[in-house]
Amino acid sequence: MDLKLKDKVVLVTGGTGGIGTAIxxxxxxxxxxxxxxxxxxxxxxxxxxxxxxxxxxxxGFVADMTIEDNIKKFVEDAxxxxxxxxxxxxNAGYEGQAHPVQDMTLELFxxxxxxxxxxxxxxxxxxxxxxxxxxxxxxxxxASAAAYEPTAGNSAYVSSKxxxxxxxxxxxxxxxxxxxHVNYICPxxxxxxxxxxxxxxxxxxxxxxxxxxxxxxxxxxxxxRYAKPxxxxxxxxxxxxxxxxxxxxxxxxIDSKVAAAN
Numbered sequence: 001m002d003l004k005l006k007d008k009v010v011l012v013t014g015g016t017g018g019i020g021t022a023i024x025x026x027x028x029x030x031x032x033x034x035x036x037x038x039x040x041x042x043x044x045x046x047x048x049x050x051x052x053x054x055x056x057x058x059x060g061f062v063a064d065m066t067i068e069d070n071i072k073k074f075v076e077d078a079x080x081x082x083x084x085x086x087x088x089x090x091n092a093g094y095e096g097q098a099h100p101v102q103d104m105t106l107e108l109f110x111x112x113x114x115x116x117x118x119x120x121x122x123x124x125x126x127x128x129x130x131x132x133x134x135x136x137x138x139x140x141x142x143a144s145a146a147a148y149e150p151t152a153g154n155s156a157y158v159s160s161k162x163x164x165x166x167x168x169x170x171x172x173x174x175x176x177x178x179x180x181h182v183n184y185i186c187p188x189x190x191x192x193x194x195x196x197x198x199x200x201x202x203x204x205x206x207x208x209x210x211x212x213x214x215x216x217x218x219x220x221x222x223x224x225r226y227a228k229p230x231x232x233x234x235x236x237x238x239x240x241x242x243x244x245x246x247x248x249x250x251x252x253x254i255d256s257k258v259a260a261a262n
Contacts, residue, residue: 003241006031009082010240011075013065013123014092016043019142019187022229023089023236028053030237035078037063037092065092065119066111075126085130087240090120091142096157109156116160117167124171124182132178139175140239141168141184142232145255148186161186165251172249181248183239188255189226227254 010027014020015036027034028051036058038044044060051058059081063074079085096112099105120141131137146158147165165184172182235254238244 008032008086010034010087012036012089019229019232020091022233026233034058037074066114071122072126088127088139090123098153112156112160117163131180135179137180138240139182140236143184145186145188169249176248183250186251186253187232
């Protein structure tokens with residue numbers, strides 16, 4: 001199936017992370033032009049040669065997604081570099097830290113929301129005028145299965161994902177009349193360095209990686225494993241394309257569970 005993504009200009013935040021890199025590679029494979037952000041120029045320089053991109057097809061920008069001026073500049077610089085914006089993928093996120101509510105701090109809540117919610121809102125804020133002017137485009141937010149599944153001791157992260165799901169639904173209603181379809185993806189655990197940090201936060205040294213995965217993915221209906229970053233990226237391609245243009249405000253689960261159980 002031709003997703004008709006060739007030459008589309010895509011903005012991806014957190015492009016040097018596990019899921020972010022898979023998303024960047026997936027769009028490049030479809031012939032899209034990709035502008036991605038990272039907090040590290042060294043990571044950008046290390047990633048670009050591995051992407052197999054044609055000359056002028058990809059550009060990396062150093063930007064801290066917790067700083068509004070950085071987000072605005074990333075959007076402006078990406079548009080100036082490629083001439084337009086067609087697709088926006090707010091991917092950068094923070095896993096937070098697990099604490100019971102009596103040990104939670106306002107600082108930790110703010111840090112989690114700053115990247116998981118406010119940065120997503122600001123990226124859409126600054127990219128939306130271009131999409132509205134074109135009367136077309138797509139936004140695909142990387143949320144989490146946590147947007148539907150409370151977890152004791154993980155209130156900052158989970159509530160931030162509930163929040164970003166609600167935010168995305170609202171924006172879908174706002175931008176839909178302009179021909180822009182806005183959706184979000186809800187991965188369960190994904191096989192990335194972030195997931196290893198989450199295992200460490202929850203289980204310390206009491207479990208091996210294999211034992212933690214068996215516990216966290218053992219309830220899945222299919223192959224009892226974490227998702228691969230490429231599986232998330234493939235879902236992003238679908239929701240970013242015109243193939244899904246009649247889909248808006250949807251949270252796509254990618255966790256091998258039976259969706260009817262939620």
